[in-house]
Amino acid sequence: MKKTSKLESTDYCSYYASKCKECKGARRVWKNDIWMACGCQYIASVKWRFEQIDVFPPSLKYLSWKDFTGDIKAVHGGKSQISNQLDMSTFIHAKKEVLKYCFNSSDISVLDDRQNKSAIFERYAAGDNIIISGSKKTGKSLLATLILKEVVYASVSTKNDLSFEWISWNELLEAARWDTDKPINSEQLYLWSDIDFLVIDGIARQGGHTTPPDLVALNSFFVRRRHLPTIIVASTLFVYDCRHPIRSQGVEYKFGSELLSLISGSNNFMLALLNTVEKPDSVRLFLDILEEQGKIEDYYKANEYKSMRNRIDHEIKEKELKERENRE
């Protein structure tokens, strides 16, 4: 169920009008011999829509690009402290990849000229997906929120309505399952399948502790999304499963072929957020995927890549040796 927000859409409209130099609170302007809704009203309605989406946690909505620092925060005794950091190479790559998705450029200075640099409509026309993977508390959802904010900016600056929505993996599975006490929520699935930019947050191997989703419903949902941008937020392991020749069969069996082909599509934008204490297997998986896609050079300088590869291979070898010792 949707929480009702304290501020209604009309409150937003009055607020933006009250600060508007063009209509000075009147909400309308006299143009070409007729009264027209002032531009501030359009901004108000898009901002209001952004307020209504169920981003989790809601505080993410108020963060900006400056807040994606690579620091991983944890709350200790009521205080937020830095508990860990993202692996530097994957942090830099992640930021570049999301900027590229939004602006076709990985240079942070594009933010000063959003209006001209935005690539959001290009992503929309091409139906480009982005797969954000990583372990817990690494900033995956923050990046997804930053993308939706760019969708809001693009809508406002061009006055072209783009719809956007944020749903959780569990909500999607719940809508797509049926049981003796509930039917499939086809209407909801249909509405979500039609959203221009849809974030699906928290995709993981487990999920749904009840009856499994109906694969016909889930497949047709993703078929309808084939030409619309989907922003996937998933665990590294789930993405790994989708790309593994054998494990991917398990994904297909549980969640259908369409989700599998969405996540493993080779045209996707893709990134993984890994922390410095990440299991080296995850880092190796990420590098393997980049290599398979022939995208290593997009992300790493040759020497940087080589030393990272060496470090990871070394760490994995050490780990295997230790495990063997423990067994003996």
Ligand SMILES: [Zn+2]
């Ligand atoms: Zn106005």
